Amino acid sequence: MAKCILIVDDDEMVRIALSELLKPEGYEIDSVGSSKEALNKINEKKYDLLMLDIIMPEMDGFGLCRKIREKEDYTEIPIIFLTAKSREEDRVMGIDAGANLFLSKPISPDKLLGIVSETIG
């Protein structure tokens, strides 16, 4: 079965780019532009991996992550932050919020693919 990845990023270009990158690898990609939509989506479907941007309107990535982790079935699901924010404290906050990984934009596509395959195969 194909692995499902949910991409949460308010920037459409980033969503398209990531889709274009990951789809050929055989992943199923869903992408939403806000935390609200993301929460809806995870209720409908179970994802294998969540990739979150941090800076988003209304609820930011940290908040979303925490919210996701509250969900019973999402406590173990890998969440990766992919964000322009790169400071040490952000990283710490990210881990605190429950993410598994904290990646800084821009990241080379190869690296990203590597990490994704490492995480979910």
Added chain:
Amino acid sequence: MIIPLFRNIKIRAKLISVSIFLVLLPLLAVALLSMIRFGTAIRTAAEEDLEHLVRNIYSICKVQQEIIQSKEQSLYSLRSEIRKIKVGRTGYVYVIDSKGNLIIHPAREGANIIDSEDSSGFKYIRTMINNALTLPPEGVGTIRYPWINPELGETKPRQKINKYIYFKPWNWIIAAGTYEQEIYQALYETERFIIIIVLISVFMAVILTITLSKFLTDPIRDLTDVTTKMANGDLSQRVKVTGKDEISILGTSFNRLIGQIQDYTSNLEKMVEERTGELKESREKYRDLSRFLNSILDSSTEYAIIALDLHGNILEFNRGAEKIFGWKKEEVINKENINITNTPQDRDSGLQKEIMERTINEGVFDLEMFRVRKDGSKFPSHTTINAIRGSSNKDTGFVEIVRDITKRRILERELRETKDFLENIMESSVDGIITTDLKGKITYMNRAMEETIQYKREEVLGTHISNSYVRGIQQARDIMDLLRKIERAENYEIEVKRKDGKVLQILTSLFLLRDDNNELIGTAGIFKDISEKKLLEAKLKATQARLVEASKMRALGELVAGVAHEINNPLMASQTILHVILKNLTQDSPERNRLELIHKCNNRIEKIVEHLREFSRQTKPEFIFLDINKPVENALLMTEQQLLNHNIIIQKHLADDLPGISGDINQLEQVFLNLISNARDAMDNTETEKMLTISSYTTKDNEKPYVTVSFKDTGVGIPKDNLNKIIEPFFSTKPVGKGTGLGLSLCFGIIESHGGRIEIQSELGRGTEVRILIPANNNIKKETLKE
């Protein structure tokens, strides 16, 4: 008898008579003598001539006779010759024999004239013949007779003169004759001439004398007239003076004399007039004066006016004296001595006598002394004593004027106290105070000012205040112009030179000084040394500027972070898509190269964004107590290999005993990395040996201890113009793509937040040294330093 007579006749007569005599006498004498002599001479000459004539003829006859035998022959030529002889005008020679026959005659030859008579009937021929015959041999005889020629119309006989000689051999009487008149013609004419001359001369002499004497006698007469008039009292006359001879000089002197006499007399008259006038005036004045004095004496109540005799006894005592001393006039006049108004001590010491003696000697004497009232109370007084001198120049007494100066003394004391009080204030003032006169010369300087400008007041009193101004006389002029406009100036900043030359910033308040009549008398100024304050102000400004810079930088950082952030997303998207495209393209596709190029561009954008992010990193520094050598070593660790690869020799001189500093190890590392990287770039293209010398040591700056790390390279160096710009963000001399120019500005920011500073020294072609100075910190703190 003649002499007194002569004296009495008038000068003119004197002159005329004198000149006439002087002229006449000699002339007459000369004339007479000449005429006589002349007459005699002529006569003699004429006679002699005749004589010679007959003698000559005689001689001739004689010769003839001797030579020639025949009488008849010799006679002929001789006769003709004799006949030719002329004497004078009408005279002639003739020969007559002893019988009276004319032998030779110009007209009547052959006639017998023996009985001829002259006009007086005298038979002169006969006489002549008779005389001739009796003549001595060769003797000459003379006969004179009157002759008239009626046939010629003559009416008067004229004297004739004949000279004759007897020539015996022939019985010839040779005679030559002529009218005496003819002989004497010349004489007569000369006589006449002389007479005429004489007469004319005399006449001329008289006339001239008369006229010329006028020149002499007129002035003299004038003189006599004037003197006569003068003697009669008329001094206004003056002698007419013409010419320069002695008389004229006399006249001039005379005039002057009269003038002086006139002046003198008029002066005398004037003086007499004045004197009489004066006398009248002084008498009047005296009357007025005594009236005036009396009124003064009466009305003066503030002044005691006391008249004393020579012993000091009171003669007059005015109302003022009554008031001041308490005695009534009646009690003291002609009853008491002035001593009653003196203190007992003065009385005992005989002061009054001394005063009176001094006054007599000097005329007036004044002093301040204590006096005593009737009731015995003492008061300070100002006493003036005048000696009175009478008309005979003898001292007759004294006038004493006394004033009670108690009030004045009190005022004086108050004034003194006020003055002391004010002076105290001025002297104890913390601020400097200077006063000047109108010209700007210093009249007063207080202690505080002395300390400020380090001059003692004696050194500057009288000197011009502009000597202390840095701007000199122009400053003083500017101040005066300002004060004239606005009267007072507050908080006016000037620069002042201290004695040692140091320039002080002074804040001054200035104002004009005026006297009671509102006339300007000088200026005054209060001077505050604000050099310290100014220094602090400057420091504050610098700190503020830094803070502003820092906040600017922070704002910029935030902006940059925002930008970087914004760029990241599309950048990542771009890279990702590109990656996908490239993955699907075959190796030899023509589009591959183009896409590779896009990929490279994206990479560059990424790098730039990374730099931007670094620049904008707002991580709060974590200050810990550290040894600065640690971040140095860290930085070297990371770059050593790279440097070696670039053939750069590294020289380390890191001190062991450096004091600790308070700093963020990462940030310092970043700074050192940046500096090393700059050094490496600078030495990239150098021909000479590439060496990087890193040293650390302690230094002192303004007494404070600092730790310094120095990075010295042998690179290209930094041109002077760029030295200021290198800390500007984005300033870079590196080629595009090699550096963003953010490094040094970041370093400056970091070091500044550490409380230190960066010093850069560079020489083109030789190398650059960058020194990081950080204050040594002996406090162990782990707090974050607030910016």
